[in-house]
Amino acid sequence: MRRIVLTGFMGAGKSTVGSLLAARMGWRFLDSDTLIEEQTGMTIAGIFAAQGEASFRLAEAEAIRSTRDEDAIVLALGGGAIENEATRRILEEMPDTCIVFLDAPLEIMIDRCLKQPGAAERPVLADRERLALRFANRMPHYRKAHLTITTMGLEPDAVAETIFQTVGEQSAISSQNKDLTHR
Numbered sequence: 001m002r003r004i005v006l007t008g009f010m011g012a013g014k015s016t017v018g019s020l021l022a023a024r025m026g027w028r029f030l031d032s033d034t035l036i037e038e039q040t041g042m043t044i045a046g047i048f049a050a051q052g053e054a055s056f057r058l059a060e061a062e063a064i065r066s067t068r069d070e071d072a073i074v075l076a077l078g079g080g081a082i083e084n085e086a087t088r089r090i091l092e093e094m095p096d097t098c099i100v101f102l103d104a105p106l107e108i109m110i111d112r113c114l115k116q117p118g119a120a121e122r123p124v125l126a127d128r129e130r131l132a133l134r135f136a137n138r139m140p141h142y143r144k145a146h147l148t149i150t151t152m153g154l155e156p157d158a159v160a161e162t163i164f165q166t167v168g169e170q171s172a173i174s175s176q177n178k179d180l181t182h183r
Contacts, residue, residue, distance in 0.1 A: 001096055001167055003067070006076045007142055008102035009135055011109030011116075013151050013159060014076035017102060020160035022074040031076045035063035044078075061086040068094050080134070082141040098167055101145035102159065104152045106135050 004021065006014040015031050022029035033044050036059050040047060047056045060081050067075055068090065081087050091099060110131065142148075147166055151159050 001098055002071045002073075003094065003097045004074045004163065004167060005091060005094075005097055005099045006074065006102060007082050007099060007145060008079065008104075009106070009109050009138065009142075010079040011112035012079070012102035012104055013112070013156055014079075014102055016156045017151075017159045017163070018074045018076040020156055021163055024160055024164050025072070025074070027072040027074055028070075029074050029076070030067060030070075032060060032063050032078050032081060035066065036060055039063055039066070057081075057084045057087070060084065061090060065090050080138065083138055088141065098147060099145040100163055100167075101142045101148045103142070103148055103150050106132060108152055 004025075004027075006018050006021075008014055018031065019029045021027075036047070036056070037043055039062065040059055042050070044056070047059060057080070060078060061084055064075070064077065064081065064087055067073060077087075082091075091097070110128070147163070149159055149162055154162075
């Protein structure tokens with residue numbers, strides 16, 4: 001196992017859990033949104049406003065692609081990254097990668113997002129019907145992850161520890177069962 005990729009809807013805890021997991025493993029933590037901002041010189045909101053979602057998704061796929069040769073990383077994806085076919089293909093072609101879906105009920109994730117700094121800058125949070133539709137549309141892609149962790153009722157440390165213990169076990173048996181570590 002060379003890398004762990006965290007996926008899930010906004011508010012699932014990808015960045016929080018990712019940084020804790022990376023520290024626990026002695027790996028580097030990367031966030032795809034931060035990579036996009038570094039590579040484009042623009043904020044995520046700025047890219048959406050100036051260029052639209054399609055341009056953002058292209059930048060996102062490129063940021064994720066830029067990590068494919070990295071070792072010992074935990075990468076947190078944006079909530080919608082998995083919708084993009086190019087991004088899914090990049091992830092499928094990453095060897096020695098475990099994709100982990102952080103799952104929770106939609107209302108809990110929305111509540112988490114509303115408590116984050118900058119929540120007012122995310123108008124998408126106000127449209128619950130659209131959020132529910134996006135969540136439902138993404139779910140089939142999320143469910144293809146190698147590992148699903150339900151985060152409801154768990155502190156981020158507990159989620160990180162669960163992933164750490166599971167991935168450690170997967171690494172030990174990866175030569176016996178390749179399906180656990182690569183799809």
